[in-house]
Amino acid sequence: MSNVFDKYIKEKEFLVCVDSDGCAMDTMEIKHRECFAPEMIKTWNLTEKEEYILNLWYDLNLYTQTRGINRFKGLAETFKIISKEGVEIEDLENLLNWVETTNELSNNSLKRAIEKTDSKALKMTHEWSLNVNKSIEELPKGEEPFEGVKEGLESLSKIVDVAVVSSANGEALNDEWGRHDFIKYLQVLLGQEAGTKQYCIAELKKQGYDTEKILMVGDAPGDLQAAQNNDVRYYPILVGKERLSWDRLVNEAVPKLMNGTFDKEYQKKLITEFNDSLK
Template sequence: MFLDKYKKEKEFLVCVDSDGCAMDTMEIKHRECFAPEMIKTWELFEKEDYILNIWYDLNLYTQTRGINRFKGLVETFKIISKEGIEIEDLDSIVKWVETTKELSNNSLKREIEKTDSKCLKMAHSWSVNVNKSIETLPQDDEPFENVKSGLEGIAKVADVAVVSSANGEALDSEWNRHDLVKYLKVLLGQEAGTKQYCIGELKKQGYDCDKILMVGDAPGDLQAAKKNGVKFYPILVNKEGYSWDKLLNEAVPKLINNTFDKTYQEQLIKEFNNTLK
C-alpha cells in the first residue's frame, strides 16, 4: 500500500503507529535485535552492559522513546563517545542523520556511494542485520489488548492509516499475520518517509486538520502531529489496553463530535509526558 495510491473515503482520518503502540513488539526488537546487533557490529563487548542500558533508556523509557533506529544509533554513540568510547568516522553518520530526508537503508546506500564512509557502511550492515534478526524472532507477537476491537470500531467512522518508522516488510508481515490490514487504508513504514511527512501527505487528500488524529506511544508521534497541526492521542506505556479502550470509547467519539478540544488535548499530553519522565 503506497501514498500515491491513497484515496480518501471518510471525513475523518486516524493515523496509528505500530511498534509499542498497536503491536507488542517494541521491547523484544530492541533487546533481541537492535541492541545486540549494535554491540556485535562495532565490537563494543568491553562496555556492553553500560551501552545496552543507554540504548534501552533512549529507545524505550524516556522522551526519545520510538526514535528512528539511525537517530537512536547516533544518540547512543554521542553519549558513549563522551565517555571515551571511540566510534571511528562518527561524524559521517551524524551528518547523514541530520541532513537526509529519508532515514532508511536505501537512502543510506545512496550516501555510501557518494562518501565511501566506513561508519556508514557499518551502519548499513547493522541495519540489514537487524532486519534479518527481526525476521527470525518467534512469530508469537501479538497486538496489545483492545487493538483489534479498537481498529474495527474506528474503521467504521474514519479512514485508518498505519504511520510507522519501522521496516516496511516487518510491518506488512505483522499486520497481515494478525488479520488487521482489513481495517486499514494504507500501511506506511520508514520507506514512505518520516511520520511528519506521511501525515502531511495524507492531509493533502482533503482532510481538515481538526479531523485528523495521530495515535502513538512516543514523543516523536506527538511532534509529527504538532508539526502538521493535527490532534494527538497517546498509548501509554504499560497501560496499552486501557489506552486503546479509551481511544475507541472516548477520544474518537470526541473527534467525531468536535469536542476533542484544547483542554482535552492538553490533559492527554500531560498524562503522556508523566509516563516518560
C-alpha cells in the same frame, strides 16, 4: 516517494493515523532487547562497556522522551554519548552528518550515501541495519498486538479512515499486520520508506481531510511532534497501560474528535498524562 499517496482513497470524513511498534504491536521491547542492541554491540565490538551501552540504548529508545526514535537517530545519539565517555567510534562524523542531513532515514538512502562517501561508519551502519532486519524476521512469531487493538481497529474502521504511520521497516510492517489480518481495517500502511511520520501525515492531510478531523495515535514523543507539526490532534497509548489506552481511544477520544469536543483542554490533559508516563 509520493506514488503511495497518489493511489490513496479517502472514504470517510475523519482520519485516525496509528503508529505500529509499541502502539498497536507489542514488539518494541523484544526488538530492542533481542535485535537492535545486541547487533550494535556485535557490529562495533562494544563488549568492554556492554552493560552500560545496552542500558543507555534501552533508556534512549524505550523509557524516556526519545522513546520510538528512528533506529539511525537512536544509534547516532548512543554513539554521541559513549564517545564522550571515551568509547571510540571510528569515522563517527560521517554517520552523524548523514543522520542530520538526509531527508530519508532508510537503508536505501544509506546505500546512496555509501556510494558517495565510501565511509566506514556508514558501511557498518548499513551492515548493522540489515542484520537487525534479519534478526527481527527470525524472532518467534508471538501474539504481537496489544489487548484491545483488534477490537479497536475493527470498530474504528467502520466510522473513520485508519492509516498506519510508522517509522518501522515496511516489510516487517506488512508481515506483522498481514499475519494478524489487520490490513483489511486500513486505508494505507506506511513505513519508513514512505517518508517521516511528519511527511506522511502532511501528505494524508492533502487527501481532503480537514485538519481538526485528523488524529495521530502514538506511544512516543516523535508521534506527538509529528502531530503538532501538522496541527492535528494527538492521542497517546501509554506504556504499560495499552489496553486501557485503546479502550479510551475508541470510547472517548474518537467520539470527541467526531462531535467536535476534542478541544485544547482535553488535548492538554492527554499530553500531560503522556509526558508524565515517560520519566
